[in-house]
Amino acid sequence: MAGLPQSSTYVSLTTFRRTGEAVPTPVWAAPDGDRLVVWTRADSGKVKRLRHTARVTVAPCDVRGRTTDEPVEATAVLLEPHEWRQARAALARRYGWQWRVSYASSKLWQRVTRPGIQRHAMIRVRPA
Template identity: 80%
Template sequence: MAELPRSTYVSLTTFRRTGQPVPTPVWAAPDGGSLVVWTRADSGKVKRLRHTSRVTVAPCDVRGRLLGDAVEATAVLVPAHEWRQARAALARRYGWRWRISYTSARLWQRLTRPGTQRHAMIRIRPA
């Protein structure tokens, strides 16, 4: 089984209905044998994952330039009751950068759209 990349950024490639790949650099933290990603719930990658779970992941830099080979994987949206474990994995991986990002996003959400969930967690497993 191929190992998922463990770099600071990974290029998460989701696929449109036409099969066209759409790569996006994201933070991804190891959580057991999978990676977890936190993103906006209305992002294109979440919308594309709703129709196909096929993805590829590859190590990359902050601008999305690939630093290694891509790995075929599957991705699913994480149910809310599993978010605590996923958040803990991101906090372990990114430390204070994660805490600042998460806290500021939650604060902005409470100020602008109280009572709604504007983010999603994605779990990526090797295919």
């Protein structure tokens, strides 16, 4: 079985509803060893679905989510905030200034609109 996609700008992260229905979403994902890390909104559907099942698939894709290779079975977990430093560093290495601008603007917006409330989540994906 192939490993997780490491070089694609976007990755199709497929999470699963309780009914078993697959829900693919294109996301930025950065390699961190043999794992991938993903940053997303804490109130997103994918985070809610991950609270029920760790099963995911990942595949390289374009910005619209059209996959360019076969999906790989994996498991995903939500990281605790104290584990974010390494994940943020991986995203910064992968996406450079785009990540830094996105992260800084989201932190600023969070301070203005909802101080003290964490609006984002980090996900770690490992091959199954």
